Amino acid sequence: xxxxxxxxxxxxxxxxxxxxxxxxxxxxxxxxxxxxxxxxxxxxxxxxxxxxxxxxxxxxxxxxxxxxxxxxxxxxxxxxxxxxxxxxxxxxxxxxxxxxxxxxxxxxxxxxxxxxxxxxxxxxxxxxxxxxxxxxxxxxxxxxxxxxxxxxxxxxxxxxxxxxxxxxxxxxxxxxxxxxxxxxxxxxxxxxxxxxxxxxxxxxxxxxxxxxxxxxxxxxxxxxxxxxxxxxxxxxxxxxxxxxxxxxxxxxxxxxxxxxxxxxxxxxxxxxxxxxxxxxxxxxxxxxxxxxxxxxxxxxxxxxxxxxxxxxxxxxxxxxxxxxxxxxxxxxxxxxxxxxxxxxxxxxxxxxxxxxxxxxxxxxxxxxxxxxxxxxxxxxxxxxxxxxxxxxxxxxxxxxxxxxxxxxxxxxxxxxxxxxxxxxxxxxxxxxxxxxxxxxxxxxxxxxxxxxxxxxxxxxxxxxxxxxxxxxxxxxxxxxxxxxxxxxxxxxxxxxxxxxxxxxxxxxxxxxxxxxxxxxxxxxxxxxxxxxxxxxxxxxxxxxxxxxxxxxxxxxxxxxxxxxxxxxxxxxxxxxxxxxxxxxxxxxxxxxxxxxxxxxxxxxxxxxxxxxxxxxxxxxxxxxxxxxxxxxxxxxxxxxxxxxxxxxxxxxxxxxxxxxxxxxxxxxxxxxxxxxxxxxxxxxxxxxxxxxxxxxxxxxxxxxxxxxxxxxxxxxxxxxxxxxxxxxx
Numbered sequence: 001x002x003x004x005x006x007x008x009x010x011x012x013x014x015x016x017x018x019x020x021x022x023x024x025x026x027x028x029x030x031x032x033x034x035x036x037x038x039x040x041x042x043x044x045x046x047x048x049x050x051x052x053x054x055x056x057x058x059x060x061x062x063x064x065x066x067x068x069x070x071x072x073x074x075x076x077x078x079x080x081x082x083x084x085x086x087x088x089x090x091x092x093x094x095x096x097x098x099x100x101x102x103x104x105x106x107x108x109x110x111x112x113x114x115x116x117x118x119x120x121x122x123x124x125x126x127x128x129x130x131x132x133x134x135x136x137x138x139x140x141x142x143x144x145x146x147x148x149x150x151x152x153x154x155x156x157x158x159x160x161x162x163x164x165x166x167x168x169x170x171x172x173x174x175x176x177x178x179x180x181x182x183x184x185x186x187x188x189x190x191x192x193x194x195x196x197x198x199x200x201x202x203x204x205x206x207x208x209x210x211x212x213x214x215x216x217x218x219x220x221x222x223x224x225x226x227x228x229x230x231x232x233x234x235x236x237x238x239x240x241x242x243x244x245x246x247x248x249x250x251x252x253x254x255x256x257x258x259x260x261x262x263x264x265x266x267x268x269x270x271x272x273x274x275x276x277x278x279x280x281x282x283x284x285x286x287x288x289x290x291x292x293x294x295x296x297x298x299x300x301x302x303x304x305x306x307x308x309x310x311x312x313x314x315x316x317x318x319x320x321x322x323x324x325x326x327x328x329x330x331x332x333x334x335x336x337x338x339x340x341x342x343x344x345x346x347x348x349x350x351x352x353x354x355x356x357x358x359x360x361x362x363x364x365x366x367x368x369x370x371x372x373x374x375x376x377x378x379x380x381x382x383x384x385x386x387x388x389x390x391x392x393x394x395x396x397x398x399x400x401x402x403x404x405x406x407x408x409x410x411x412x413x414x415x416x417x418x419x420x421x422x423x424x425x426x427x428x429x430x431x432x433x434x435x436x437x438x439x440x441x442x443x444x445x446x447x448x449x450x451x452x453x454x455x456x457x458x459x460x461x462x463x464x465x466x467x468x469x470x471x472x473x474x475x476x477x478x479x480x481x482x483x484x485x486x487x488x489x490x491x492x493x494x495x496x497x498x499x500x501x502x503x504x505x506x507x508x509x510x511x512x513x514x515x516x517x518x519x520x521x522x523x524x525x526x527x528x529x530x531x532x533x534x535x536x537x538x539x540x541x542x543x544x545x546x547x548x549x550x551x552x553x554x555x556x557x558x559x560x561x562x563x564x565x566x567x568x569x570x571x572x573x574x575x576x577x578x579x580x581x582x583x584x585x586x587x588x589x590x591x592x593x594x595x596x597x598x599x600x601x602x603x604x605x606x607x608x609x610x611x612x613x614x615x616x617x618x619x620x621x622x623x624x625x626x627x628x629x630x631x632x633x634x635x636x637x638x639x640x641x642x643x644x645x646x647x648x649x650x651x652x653x654x655x656x657x658x659x660x661x662x663x664x665x666x667x668x669x670x671x672x673x674x675x676x677x678x679x680x681x682x683x684x685x686x687x688x689x690x691x692x693x694x695x696x697x698x699x700x701x702x703x704x705x706x707x708x709x710x711x712x713x714x715x716x717x718x719x720x721x722x723x724x725x726x727x728x729x
Contacts, residue, residue: 004020008085011082012054014074026696028712029714034718048718052672058084058085061126080102081100085098093117094118158653158674200577211563221552226549231542238539248528255521264507265514269504272497276497279493290483318451335437361416367409375403599612624636650688675702675704677703677708
């Protein structure tokens, strides 16, 4: 992958970067700078190294010197974040990475986006997206991101400050072996070793468990008897059981007959007891039935007497009611229907006449009232002294006879009132006659009703007396039948009792000591059964031991087979446990001479009279020795000259990159050289330029020497002014 474009905001000393490159051109790009804020610093501090660090930070999220977040984000910026966006291309892939980092006081920490061929591949978390970036760039994601970044520094970023290079003083001999292993993707052998080691450990544990189980089963094996002895004892016991069973069958046959007779006796006794109980029950039931039935007869007789008493009382009451009825019939106050109708008609006529007289009386009284008011309300004419009557409409002359008229009206009114009083008295008298007649009739009707009730009561009583007599006869008949039936049942049961007693007597005559015989034989049977049971228990115990022995032998056999298989598996795993590290070291042993050859070739291209040797020690560490032009051999960590150390670091780094590229483990086709030229003399610089022109990748070269611009066709010049860096191409 090559770089096509770099964009940035608020990073290090840059407000903004918008740089486009041609990935098809592999000519080296010279990066120089001018620090106008510090004339004495020349190009130092202008932002050259920061430009290269932005590339690494965009891809990996790290910078070589592990600076803090606040140092990555441009100091003094009003924004609370720094952003870098880089586009990497290969013939078939376009990858865009955008990384944004926020200041500490911000609630957010960082954002990371990944676009591959126009498709968003950003995952849920930053760490997941970072792993996805390394995957699409072609790195082996089995290693940690920090280890991959170290390999990136060793193979793509060469600096004069010696940032943990392969041949540097800060790298141990064992770490050099691990660097080669990662670059060559030999980690698969480490994984195989770890897997085999874990499996071997599991097999050892499992083998230990199996051996422990075998020992446990051996301890479980019965010590008091062996399998063959147990089988022999069981065979002897079976013969004893056979003879005992034959004797037991004979005794059981005798016992069976005696037991059958005893059972028969018990059955007979039970039947006798049952029959006696039945006889007692029948007798008790008969006695109780007779008592109940006689009580019923007594109750019915008592009811019959009560009914007869009721009939006598009803007859007496009938006689009294009849006499009273006859008396009432002779009463003169009883009106016939015709007389009653006549009186009612007469009352009606009198009522009409009374109403007519009441109207006449009312009229007379009204006239008296009017005449009296006229007399009292008259006035005298002022001219002729005549009395006048004034009404609402007219004025009339008062009659001189008004007083006589009033008196006459009063007399008539009194006469009418007297007639009305006489008529009212006559009406009341007639009504009283009707009322007395009706009262007598009602009493006669009540007497008729009472007599009818008494007749009905007498009839019902006579009917019930007849039914009681029938019931008494029926009960007496039932008593006779029940007593007769009970006598028959008792006779039948007594007959059965006689038969059972005879049968029981015959059994006792045949077996006079049946209980003793049964007890003795049962004891002998129980003793034999106990002997057989004890022998069977012994056999069962022996059979259990035989089964246990056979089970233990089977388990031991199975475990022994498993032990053999586990031992074989463990042996094979232990072989590979030493084999995989050996294969890894063998491969490294093949790579190390090639690395030495490439490194020395680069040293010769730099016209440097010094060679280097790589030697793998017995401790499986990579030891680097330097041979100077005088043939002196020194450890790489003992170099006195920084120039020597930088040349060796540069050449070993390029050699590592060549080997990694041949194994396709360095997917980034660009190299960054930071102030490497400035550490070389003129001849060394010339040789270095020739050297890097032979490397077919993108090359970024940082230098303080602005005179080199004429040598390189591609130049990027960075100017820092007023605290802000910007690119001037």
